[in-house]
Amino acid sequence: QQDDCKPTRCYKHGPTIRFPFRQKNHHPQHCGYPGFDLSCSPNSATLLNLPNSVEFQVTNIDYTSQYISIKDPDRCFIRQLQNLNLSTTPFQFANDYLVDFSFFSCPSTRQAFPLSRFPCISGDGHEVYAGFGSTSTGYTDLKSCRKMYTVRSVPRGVYYYGVFHVHYLKWPDQVCGKCEGEGKFCRFVNNSNSDELECYNPGDWKRPLAIAGVTGSYLLLVILIAMYLFHRQKKIKREDHLKIERFLKDYRALKPARYSYTDIKKITNQFKDKVGQGGYGTVYRGQLSNDVHVAVKILNNTKGNEEDFINEVRIIGKIHHINVIRFVGYCADELKRALIYEFLPNDSLKKFASSDHNKHLLGWKKLLEIVLGIAKGIEYLHLGCDQQILHFDINPHNILLDENLNPKITDFGQAKLYSKEQSVVSMTSARGTIGYIAPEVFSRNFGNVSYKSDIYSLGMLLLEMVGGKKNSDVMSNNTNQIYFPEWIYIRLDSGEELGNVIQDEEDAKIAKKLAIVGLWCIQWYPVDRPSMHVVIQMLEGDGDTLIKPPNPFVSTNPTMVPGQASGTAKGLINKKLEVIVEHDQ
Numbered sequence: 001q002q003d004d005c006k007p008t009r010c011y012k013h014g015p016t017i018r019f020p021f022r023q024k025n026h027h028p029q030h031c032g033y034p035g036f037d038l039s040c041s042p043n044s045a046t047l048l049n050l051p052n053s054v055e056f057q058v059t060n061i062d063y064t065s066q067y068i069s070i071k072d073p074d075r076c077f078i079r080q081l082q083n084l085n086l087s088t089t090p091f092q093f094a095n096d097y098l099v100d101f102s103f104f105s106c107p108s109t110r111q112a113f114p115l116s117r118f119p120c121i122s123g124d125g126h127e128v129y130a131g132f133g134s135t136s137t138g139y140t141d142l143k144s145c146r147k148m149y150t151v152r153s154v155p156r157g158v159y160y161y162g163v164f165h166v167h168y169l170k171w172p173d174q175v176c177g178k179c180e181g182e183g184k185f186c187r188f189v190n191n192s193n194s195d196e197l198e199c200y201n202p203g204d205w206k207r208p209l210a211i212a213g214v215t216g217s218y219l220l221l222v223i224l225i226a227m228y229l230f231h232r233q234k235k236i237k238r239e240d241h242l243k244i245e246r247f248l249k250d251y252r253a254l255k256p257a258r259y260s261y262t263d264i265k266k267i268t269n270q271f272k273d274k275v276g277q278g279g280y281g282t283v284y285r286g287q288l289s290n291d292v293h294v295a296v297k298i299l300n301n302t303k304g305n306e307e308d309f310i311n312e313v314r315i316i317g318k319i320h321h322i323n324v325i326r327f328v329g330y331c332a333d334e335l336k337r338a339l340i341y342e343f344l345p346n347d348s349l350k351k352f353a354s355s356d357h358n359k360h361l362l363g364w365k366k367l368l369e370i371v372l373g374i375a376k377g378i379e380y381l382h383l384g385c386d387q388q389i390l391h392f393d394i395n396p397h398n399i400l401l402d403e404n405l406n407p408k409i410t411d412f413g414q415a416k417l418y419s420k421e422q423s424v425v426s427m428t429s430a431r432g433t434i435g436y437i438a439p440e441v442f443s444r445n446f447g448n449v450s451y452k453s454d455i456y457s458l459g460m461l462l463l464e465m466v467g468g469k470k471n472s473d474v475m476s477n478n479t480n481q482i483y484f485p486e487w488i489y490i491r492l493d494s495g496e497e498l499g500n501v502i503q504d505e506e507d508a509k510i511a512k513k514l515a516i517v518g519l520w521c522i523q524w525y526p527v528d529r530p531s532m533h534v535v536i537q538m539l540e541g542d543g544d545t546l547i548k549p550p551n552p553f554v555s556t557n558p559t560m561v562p563g564q565a566s567g568t569a570k571g572l573i574n575k576k577l578e579v580i581v582e583h584d585q
């Protein structure tokens with residue numbers, strides 16, 4: 001209800017209209033004291049409406065001093081005086097010197113001097129003059145004039161200052177004088193039309209507005225925050241969705257998929273980044289999406305490669321192990337063939353096998369971890385899949401390292417699948433890399449080909465890591481050069497240190513453990529080699545209880561290898577390789 005009485009103005013700089021005044025047709029009756037009606041003219045002037053249709057323009061309202069400044073809107077103040085009867089209003093002129101004066105209508109031909117002339121109320125053929133008092137007594141010049149009317153108790157200035165002057169009306173002190181004097185506003189008690197007035201703090205009507213304002217702003221803030229949260233949530237959801245989409249795209253890609261050669265060009269950015277060259281092809285770095293980096297091996301278009309291609313896709317395509325490279329896909333567009341793998345940024349183990357400096361950087365502890373990883377990967381291939389997978393080409397080239405130097409077995413071109421029940425497998429041609437091939441793969445005279453052939457290769461890799469020599473060095477023509485696994489055996493036997501990069505006892509212990517395990521793995525006869533499970537146990541144990549294996553380098557029955565002086569490993573490896581055909585067992 002208080003809002004109904006909110007102060008108003010007729011125009012921006014016009015006087016404020018509030019209790020005891022009210023704006024007619026705007027404020028309800030209770031907002032103003034009786035007789036204090038103001039209205040706004042069509043040209044936005046503030047008008048005081050008094051009885052007898054008297055209207056003054058209000059130029060100012062001084063609520064504290066309780067007076068208003070008035071003037072005639074038509075610039076003829078004097079005209080209003082005829083109908084003005086302030087006794088029926090709450091107002092009276094504020095001027096302390098009030099006078100009565102009378103108006104006279106004189107013929108235009110006559111100058112009623114020294115009376116004041118008021119042209120704004122004069123008419124055709126007559127002039128209006130005014131003189132003090134209620135009669136024409138004393139004014140000799142008014143003989144031919146007619147007295148019109150007398151106004152009483154009007155400010156003397158009306159007479160002297162003509163029609164334009166601003167005059168002041170005041171209202172009785174009891175109407176709000178006390179409140180305004182205290183710096184407060186006033187209103188009817190309970191905002192009703194009762195006669196009783198009360199003072200109130202202007203803040204009181206402002207407070208609800210202020211509260212409304214604060215509540216409004218608060219609400220607006222809450223709405224804005226809610227909108228922000230809603231949009232953020234939507235954005236997060238959209239991002240989540242994109243993330244899932246990206247993941248699914250990558251996931252689809254991680255299930256080995258077939259790619260066209262055009263895809264391959266896109267993935268490798270037109271073969272921009274070559275990362276390696278192998279015997280069967282060139283390797284390029286590529287990217288499937290923002291998250292998946294891949295290595296793309298473009299196979300040489302040479303005869304025999306197709307076997308490796310089929311083998312690789314068939315075998316590695318369906319296995320997953322932390323120590324086996326992840327196969328991403330392949331391309332077989334007519335003669336263009338490619339294999340796509342996860343990208344491994346740390347090159348192959350060869351880098352560390354052949355350099356004391358790199359091995360030093362790696363450290364023996366990490367080396368042990370790597371060897372253990374390879375052993376676990378091989379064990380998985382042998383036992384962890386539907387079929388037994390024999391790799392037949394375990395060597396440092398085929399062990400790649402990821403960003404954390406975790407080893408990953410790669411290159412399944414030589415691998416073969418067998419049923420798990422088969423303890424002995426058939427093989428029609430020698431496979432593998434010279435220096436790492438088990439004797440039985442060359443000749444069944446040394447035993448049957450089986451998973452133990454991979455164990456032999458691992459043993460060779462292990463000894464190479466310990467000895468720091470290239471295994472294939474044994475193929476050099478320098479026959480005086482001692483076969484390096486034998487060199488390791490001799491040093492182990494005599495209790496000498498095993499490498500140049502051993503720094504402390506811990507290193508020495510690991511080197512010794514790796515050497516013993518390696519020598520067990522390269523036992524001449526497969527039956528003497530441990531299974532991968534036992535190899536893992538030996539590598540995980542503390543090494544002190546490990547027993548040195550029998551010397552694998554003593555002469556074996558020379559008749560077993562036709563045309564060869566000795567059946568030792570060195571002799572075998574130095575021999576020209578021949579393919580030995582074996583029948584299925």
Ligand SMILES: Nc1ncnc2c1ncn2[C@@H]1O[C@H](COP(=O)(O)OP(=O)(O)OP(=O)(O)O)[C@@H](O)[C@H]1O
Nearest residue numbers: 275276277278279280283295341342343344347397
């Ligand atoms: N997945 C991979 N991530 C990163 N680099 C790789 C990857 N695969 C291969 N490379 C790089 O490419 C080189 C050649 O690899 P590739 O497998 O073709 O050759 P290799 O094993 O050395 O020889 P071969 O072809 O005779 O088996 C590797 O030495 C390595 O540096």
